[in-house]
Amino acid sequence: MKFSMRDxxxxxxxxxxxxxxxxxxxxxxxxxxxxxxxxxxxxVHFREPGFSYKETILTGxxxxxxxxxxxxxxxxxLDPVPDSLEHLKVEQDIIDRDAVxxxxxxASLTVGELGEEIVPIEELAPHVFAFSDDGRGIQTxxxxxxxxTRAAAVDKIVCAHCEINKFSDKGxxxxxxxxxxxxxxxxxxxxxxxxxxxDIILAEQTGCRYHVCHVSVAAGLDLVRKGKERGVDVSxxxxxxxxxxxxxxxxEEGRFKMNPPLRSSExxxxxxxxxxxxxxxxxxxxxxxxxxxxxxxxxxxSAFGIVGIETSxxxxxxxxVKPGHITLDRLIELMAINPRVRFGVPFKKxxxxxxxxxxxYAVNPDEFLSKGRxxxxxxxxxxxxxxxxxxEGKVVYQADDVEVTE
Numbered sequence: 001m002k003f004s005m006r007d008x009x010x011x012x013x014x015x016x017x018x019x020x021x022x023x024x025x026x027x028x029x030x031x032x033x034x035x036x037x038x039x040x041x042x043x044v045h046f047r048e049p050g051f052s053y054k055e056t057i058l059t060g061x062x063x064x065x066x067x068x069x070x071x072x073x074x075x076x077x078l079d080p081v082p083d084s085l086e087h088l089k090v091e092q093d094i095i096d097r098d099a100v101x102x103x104x105x106x107a108s109l110t111v112g113e114l115g116e117e118i119v120p121i122e123e124l125a126p127h128v129f130a131f132s133d134d135g136r137g138i139q140t141x142x143x144x145x146x147x148x149t150r151a152a153a154v155d156k157i158v159c160a161h162c163e164i165n166k167f168s169d170k171g172x173x174x175x176x177x178x179x180x181x182x183x184x185x186x187x188x189x190x191x192x193x194x195x196x197x198x199d200i201i202l203a204e205q206t207g208c209r210y211h212v213c214h215v216s217v218a219a220g221l222d223l224v225r226k227g228k229e230r231g232v233d234v235s236x237x238x239x240x241x242x243x244x245x246x247x248x249x250x251x252e253e254g255r256f257k258m259n260p261p262l263r264s265s266e267x268x269x270x271x272x273x274x275x276x277x278x279x280x281x282x283x284x285x286x287x288x289x290x291x292x293x294x295x296x297x298x299x300x301x302s303a304f305g306i307v308g309i310e311t312s313x314x315x316x317x318x319x320x321v322k323p324g325h326i327t328l329d330r331l332i333e334l335m336a337i338n339p340r341v342r343f344g345v346p347f348k349k350x351x352x353x354x355x356x357x358x359x360x361y362a363v364n365p366d367e368f369l370s371k372g373r374x375x376x377x378x379x380x381x382x383x384x385x386x387x388x389x390x391x392e393g394k395v396v397y398q399a400d401d402v403e404v405t406e
Contacts, residue, residue, distance in 0.1 A: 002403040003030070003354065003388065005395075011035050012352040012390075021341060026332035030354060033387065036332055038070025038101075038351035040339040041309060042159075043134070043213055043237060043284035046072075046103070049090050050079025055289040055371045058098040060309075063287075063370035065389045065397035067310040068353035071102035071345060073129040076113065083108045083119045088127060100396045101389075104129035104345070109147050109158065115139055118147060125154040129343060134213060135259075137163035137195050144199060148208035157209040157343065162195035162220070163259070173299055174247045174261045182252075184299060189217040189267075192260055196220045200227040200234055211342070212236035214286050216260035218270035225279045235342050237284040240308055240315040242271050245376055254295035254302025255374040258286070262376075272325055275334070282338045283316060283331075285309045289372025307372035311363055313355070314382035322383060350393035359385035 011028040016037060020026070028035040046060035057074075064072050074095075080087040082105055095103045107128040111117040113136055121131065131151055138144040138160065151158045168191035173179050175186025196212055200223055203210035215221055215236045227234045241258065246268040250256050274280045288305025295302045308315075313335065320326050326334075340347060363380050365373040388404065389397040395404055 001387070001401060002405060004405050006406060008035065008352065008354065008390070009350070009393070013349055016347060016349050020347075021337055026329045026337070034355045034357050036068065036353050036355065037336045037347065038353050038389065038391065039068045039313065039335045040071040040345060041069055041284050041287070041312070042073045042282065042339045042343060044072045044074055044287040044309060045077065045289070045305070046074045047289060048078070048094055053291055056098065057094045057103060058100070059369060059371050060287070061099045061101045061103060062397070063368060064309050065101055065391070066369045066386060068313050068355065068386050068389055069101060069309060070348070070351035070353070070389065070391045070396075071104070071340075073104045073106060073343070075132060075134040076106045076108040077135045081108050081112050082106070082128070083111045085123060085127070088124065101391050106130055106132050106134070106159070109133045109138065115143065118150065121150045121156070122154055125156050130157040130159050130211070132159035132161065132213070134159065134161045137161055137165065139165060141198055141202065145202050145206060148202050148206040148210070152206050152208040155209070157211050159211040159213055160195065160199055161213050162192045162199065164191050164194045167191035167194055172257065172261070172304070173250065174263050176247045176264050178247045178250045187261055189219070189263060192217050193219045193223070196223045200224070200232055203227075203234055204230065204232045207233070209233045214239050214242070214260055214284070215271070215280065216242050216263050216267060218267045221270055221274045221279055225274070228279070235281040236279070237282045238271050238275070238280050239284060239286050240312050241306065241376055242268065243275070244315060244319045249376075250299070252298050254297055254299065255306060255378065256376050257299050257302050257304055258288070258306050259304040272320070275320065276326060280334075281342060283312065283334045284339070285312050287370070289370055290374060292373065295374040306374050306376060307368065307370050308375065310368050310370060311375060311377050311382070313386070314384040315377060315380075317357065317384045318382040348392060351391050353386060353390070354388040356385045356387055357383060359383065361385065
């Protein structure tokens with residue numbers, strides 16, 4: 001199939017008007033194919049510097065482009081951790097050299113993500129997307145309150161991986177029927193709920209803009225919902241895997257292990273309801289690649305984390321839009337508009353992606369551009385194939401059967 005770049009840019013310009021964010025059309029028809037604004041993921045792990053055997057800025061951004069993304073925010077669990085301007089520069093230099101899309105780095109909240117010493121927030125703030133110790137919860141209220149107070153003073157969002165260790169029981173899958181029946185150590189969902197509850201109160205007290213990462217449990221969503229009703233400046237995300245899978249779908253394979261874990265079927269239904277009623281503001285993948293060896297040790301011993309940036313739109317389109325849970329416009333709001341609006345990322349008319357929504361296929365990780373292959377979606381039938389992704393007017397992903405002319 002053939003596309004004219006000039007024609008595509010006209011469609012993109014006509015789509016991204018002043019009415020676009022306020023509720024105008026979010027999709028443009030291009031001869032039967034669908035043009036969307038480039039997606040934005042606020043939660044990815046591109047592993048560089050420090051862990052380039054898992055992923056690099058280059059391979060991660062190429063995978064993102066394959067998934068229709070023209071912007072991402074990269075989490076700080078790196079080596080060195082971006083907890084100072086010197087350490088941040090190491091990551092930023094790689095981004096400037098290798099990224100094929102926009103990659104915005106997070107800074108950590110604490111030095112080394114150890115939860116003990118606060119980073120120089122005021123110094124880092126102008127140079128980072130937001131602050132997070134993702135992968136680790138902030139364990140004490142006093143520490144989180146001080147972090148929020150300082151982040152509020154520089155108008156930066158605190159993004160929290162909500163997990164209070166004393167409640168987690170050192171679990172690695174949900175403390176549900178599967179864990180009990182198969183002898184696994186279950187993670188009590190109170191570990192997630194307790195930090196969400198505490199942090200929303202602290203956000204209300206400090207005036208901090210607060211974002212909850214990868215919400216997986218119904219009670220946590222209820223807390224976010226009630227916080228919003230009280231006027232707390234809180235937002236949240238969930239991941240595609242929490243939308244379509246629960247612990248009844250677990251297999252004894254590392255590709256089903258992530259943190260937070262897949263929860264109960266009731267939690268999964270609550271997540272869909274929270275997407276429908278607006279409690280959930282955005283979809284983020286928590287794309288977290290590992291080596292094959294790290295993910296080949298079963299549920300108990302594999303590393304936490306799955307890949308997802310190349311399957312996010314097809315999974316959500318197939319299991320949210322096609323069954324009628326939400327409209328396609330709402331999905332674009334969740335994947336392209338809300339992330340940028342919440343975090344103050346500018347829209348670019350030269351950033352768009354073109355999809356064939358009628359293409360049906362089975363997810364095959366051998367076709368991924370990411371170094372990671374561990375996905376719980378292997379073999380699942382989905383609709384939606386990315387044909388083209390354009391960033392700042394330049395083609396950054398092009399399917400083999402697509403030709404682009406001037």
